[in-house]
Amino acid sequence: MKERTGIKMPVFNRDKFRKVMLGSKDKQGIGKLGIIYLLLICIGFVYLYPLLYMISRSFMPIDDLLDTSVNWLPSKFYLTNYVNAAKSMNFWKTFVQSVIIAGIPTLLNVVMCSIIGYGFARYDFKGKKIMMAILIFSFILPPQVTMMPNYVWYSDLKILNSLKAFIFPAFLGQGLKSQIFILIFYQFFKQVPQALIEASKIDGAGHFKAFVKIAIPSAAPAILVVFLFSIVWYWNESYLTQLYVCGAVSKSDWTTLVVSLKNFADTYSAQASVSGNSMLSLNESIKMAGTMLSILPLLIMYFILQRQFVESVDRTGITGE
Structure with a gap:
């Protein structure tokens, strides 16, 4: 008897591949989910980028702003920006x-x-x-x-x-x-x-x-x-x-x-002139810190009520503005 030594090659199944990629009635496919998550990541990045940029800049000292090698992570978290912005506001x-x-x-x-x-x-x-x-x-x-x-x-x-x-x-x-x-x-x-x-x-x-x-x-x-x-x-x-x-x-x-x-710029300049050397000159980091302080209460409120808000929007059938 002749011994079979050949390796059986897998047969490409088009229907099975299509089912895995595009999914079926009961289950979504890998390809479809990948496209959905890619779109969600891109849309989320568009909305999150300004916020992340603002947070990053608000913690930077003026030396990091002048240093071209510092992009996102500050060399140290400079909380004085928030202190000065809070005093001015x-x-x-x-x-x-x-x-x-x-x-x-x-x-x-x-x-x-x-x-x-x-x-x-x-x-x-x-x-x-x-x-x-x-x-x-x-x-x-x-x-x-x-x-x-x-x-x-x-x-x-x-x-x-x-x-x-x-x-x-x-x-x-x-x-x-x-x-x-x-x-x-x-x-x-x-x-x-x-x-x-x-x-x-x-x-x-x-x-x-x-x-x-x-x-x-x-x-x-x-x-x-x-x-x-x-x-x-x-x-x-x-x-x-x-x-x-x-x-x-x-x-x-x-x-x-x-x-x-x-009116932050005018108020800060007036405060700086009164305080003398106790406050630094106005820069982008202090502006970002002031902006963060103005929206921080809304962010905290949203994080606390996020689940209830999403459920309520779903039940009322609206998308918001």
């Missing part, structure tokens, strides 16, 4: 004022927009479609168009250069970006089963009690999304805050970290 006082300026209108936004959204979702009344059209149009309308008429109106009401310029519109459901918040609540409350509302009415609950006991507890995801979006938009708003609250003509005692960052 009067950080703790400005931080408390920022929380008040962003927090109080945000709470009013949540309360009033939820009431208005519930009214649009649960009640039919004359002129409802027209009011919804006006609501959407006011959201599309650029804020620059209504900025000066609002300034004149607030001046006549004598609420300029105070927190009332943000509280008064938010109380009337016309706060910053309140239109999209009303639409979020409107869409969410439409998904609440009507049978629950009718059952509460059978048990003797009125309109307000049904709203508080049935609608609000089920709207926790929408409330969290509106709260986070609103406080971020109020926190980051510099021009309207400086125009209405801080004072464009006559200065008030109110300011925010973002407004202080906007």
